[in-house]
Amino acid sequence: MSNGAGEIALSVRDLKKHFGGIKAVDGCSFELPKGRISGLIGPNGSGKTTTFNLLTGVLAADSGSVIYNGENISGLRPYQIFNRGISRTFQITRIYREMTVFENMLSASSMRVSEREARTRAEELMEFVTLTKLRGEYGGNLSYGQQKLLEFARALMTDPDLILLDEPAAGVNRTLLQNLLEHIHYLQEDLGKTILIVEHDMNVIMNHCEKIFVMDYGVKIAEGLPEEIQNNEHVIEAYFGH
Numbered sequence: 001m002s003n004g005a006g007e008i009a010l011s012v013r014d015l016k017k018h019f020g021g022i023k024a025v026d027g028c029s030f031e032l033p034k035g036r037i038s039g040l041i042g043p044n045g046s047g048k049t050t051t052f053n054l055l056t057g058v059l060a061a062d063s064g065s066v067i068y069n070g071e072n073i074s075g076l077r078p079y080q081i082f083n084r085g086i087s088r089t090f091q092i093t094r095i096y097r098e099m100t101v102f103e104n105m106l107s108a109s110s111m112r113v114s115e116r117e118a119r120t121r122a123e124e125l126m127e128f129v130t131l132t133k134l135r136g137e138y139g140g141n142l143s144y145g146q147q148k149l150l151e152f153a154r155a156l157m158t159d160p161d162l163i164l165l166d167e168p169a170a171g172v173n174r175t176l177l178q179n180l181l182e183h184i185h186y187l188q189e190d191l192g193k194t195i196l197i198v199e200h201d202m203n204v205i206m207n208h209c210e211k212i213f214v215m216d217y218g219v220k221i222a223e224g225l226p227e228e229i230q231n232n233e234h235v236i237e238a239y240f241g242h
């Protein structure tokens with residue numbers, strides 16, 4: 001197909017991960033449209049973060065597959081998946097507390113960019129998330145919102161093609177959130193990146209995602225456009241029915 005329309009960036013098939021008796025992800029399948037912003041929503045504990053952990057190799061799946069650029073990447077180590085151009089942020093930030101902001105930025109090094117390029121990118125990204133003044137501050141001294149911003153900026157250091165964001169809006173002030181959303185649109189529209197956002201903030205999901213996937217008890221219960229999801233009775237039941 002021309003200009004990438006309709007192409008699939010990532011295909012998840014029948015993914016499963018149980019923790020003892022907890023079926024965190026229980027046969028989940030979905031396809032991420034390439035070069036688009038998609039959303040993944042669901043009640044607390046529905047399996048969203050576990051899905052991210054399975055996509056990025058942080059956890060090994062019990063079964064199922066993850067196909068990225070025609071390759072089954074399930075079973076690969078996190079750094080191998082990272083080096084294939086998939087980057088993420090964590091719901092509970094994983095910045096280095098004993099490293100400075102600038103060192104945290106550079107720590108996301110990879111074969112994908114040279115050191116000189118990494119330094120330039122780090123400067124640009126710190127400026128964008130308004131952390132330049134705090135470049136010498138230890139990560140552990142940043143507020144929660146600042147840590148989220150640092151992690152977002154760090155996730156972009158390697159110029160990833162697929163970006164997975166786990167609750168990017170949580171704890172970030174409205175003005176900065178607006179900038180963050182603009183940057184996410186810039187990544188998609190101008191650079192052609194594929195983005196998947198897990199978020200409880202329905203404003204972010206409904207106004208900024210083209211396609212939405214809904215999970216409940218480890219399975220996908222709905223997918224569609226924002227207006228379809230808002231009126232879907234399974235989704236309403238999942239959120240308000242229990």
Ligand SMILES: Nc1ncnc2c1ncn2[C@@H]1O[C@H](COP(=O)(O)OP(=O)(O)OP(=O)(O)O)[C@@H](O)[C@H]1O
Nearest residue numbers: 019022024042043044045046047048049050051091
């Ligand atoms: N490492 C783990 N060990 C045991 N149980 C886990 C582990 N990780 C997740 N779970 C369980 O799996 C289920 C799904 O958790 P998950 O973190 O994926 O949910 P979530 O959709 O991201 O929720 P939230 O919106 O609250 O972040 C929950 O019942 C959780 O307690």
Ligand SMILES: [Mg+2]
Nearest residue numbers: 048049050091
């Ligand atoms: Mg989560």
